[in-house]
Amino acid sequence: MVLLVVAGGGLAGVVGLWWRQTPVDRLQSVGDCLVGLAQITGLVGAYLVLVEIALMARFPYLERRLGSWLASAHRNLGGYLILLLAAHVGLVVGAYSVSLREAPPVVVVGVLQTYPGVLAATVGFLVMVLAGFASARGVRRRLGYEGWHGIHLLLYPAAAAAFWHQLTLGAQFSRNRWAAGAWAGVHAVVAVAVVSNRVLIPLLNNRRHRFRVTGVEEHGADVMSIYISGSYVSELGAEAGQYFRWRFMARGLWYQAHPFSLSAAPNEHTFRLTFKCVGGYTRRLRRLRPGARVLVDGPYGAFTGILRRQRGVVMIGGGIGVTPLRAIAETMHGRRRDIVFVQRASKVADLILTRELEALDRAGRIIYIPAVGSRKNDPLSAERLLDLVPDLGDREVFICGSAGMAAAVVRNLRRAKVRRGRIHTEIFDF
Secondary structure: OHHHHHHHHHHHHHHHHHHHHOOHHHOOOHHHHHHHHHHHHHHHHHHHHHHHHHHOOOOHHHHHHHOHHHHHHHHHHHHHHHHHHHHHHHHHHHHHHHHHOOOHHHHHHHHHHHOOOHHHHHHHHHHHHHHHHHOOHHHHHHHHHHHHHHHHHOHHHHHHHHHHHHHHHOHHHHOOHHHHHHHHHHHHHHHHHHHHHHHHHHHHHHHHHOOEEEEEEEOOOOEEEEEEEOOOHHHHOOOOOOEEEEEEEOOOOOOOOEEEEEOOOOOOOEEEEEEEOOOHHHHHHHHOOOOOEEEEEEEEOOOOHHHOOOOOEEEEEEHHHHHHHHHHHHHOOOOHHHEEEEEEEOOHHHOOOHHHHHHHHHOOOOEEEEEEOOOOOOOOOHHHHHHHOOOHHHOEEEEEEOHHHHHHHHHHHHHOOOOHHHEEEEEOOO
16 A cells, blocks of 8 residues: 555646646647657656556565565556657657648658657567567567566666656756756666666575575476575565575576476575476476576565465465475475365366375365366356355455466455465566
8 A cells, every 4th residue: 555655746746736737828739749648648758657667666665565566567557658658659740740730651751860869769669569579468468478578678778778768858857957857866776676676686595695506306207396496585584475586507408497386395494496397497307406506586476385374375376387286285284174275277287286185185274176177167156166165255365377367266265255464476477
């Protein structure tokens, strides 16, 4: 709530600055109105760029409390950002076309040649459009994580390229040095946060902890775990359910960092991550051997046992989404019937970590229930969920899996009268 108030206050400040610098007597013609609209869409769009970067600045305090909500907000705001910036560009071209009575292509060429910083800002805008296109679900799947992530890294220089023309050409800043100073100051704070949280702190942590691969274990044809150990590991304060970004310093792997959740509760010396070998990168991880150095960035995420408010808990995991739930279940205390662990899969062969989950069941820690079936014959419909867990409405529910799987389970839980506040989700997507 505090974060929303702060963000809303900043947006109100930006709109208020535009309102103060745009008296009604300046909006007398069509061209003037187009200029005014271009200014407000540009200001709000630039503010959203700042918010988007701040959401991914990895502030430790926010990450441990809001976790994936920050990433969800980042994704949801992206579409509005592109629309606002596109409207800004279109309105600027339209305003000059009306005022100069020139065709839009002529105006575009003239603006790029005349005004400093506009060419760089245009390149930055095109990069943002490319990132938005790359985030479309179908395109994202074709690109894979590596391509998608590489394009999104270009957003940092794109935002920097667009910044200068805001101060030199934006009437709200060129006419008000205090506003310009405040605008530059906020951008500087966010830039320092990004460099500190995403570069300097991870480098210092890795210098101290010196992580290395200490074991590789196969759980089946396509599932494997990697054990990573280091010095003073407990200082990181990692909790079961959180994730790190892992960069394995081995041939064919060192240039990429990928996020994986902990699949076992961390101890004083060791982390474990578990994944399915479904893509080129994860298949190459099979070549890892003990001793390989690892650069670790994290921990991130708020999907941990601290969310538990009720004695009774239901955990529902689909695919590789079982891994953080298995780690959280390991840390939860109570009677066996307090924790019901449901693993969703289309077929029996897709169930993973079953031996470990069955072992937790035999030890009296959880009730383990495989839920196998097609989407058409949904084994987690509202009726079947109530059959599996009659007191479902009195329990806390943890869900982890793909976006589609999580959305379907949430809908069924709501039909089963489970309160929204008792449903906690972690989506495995990028």
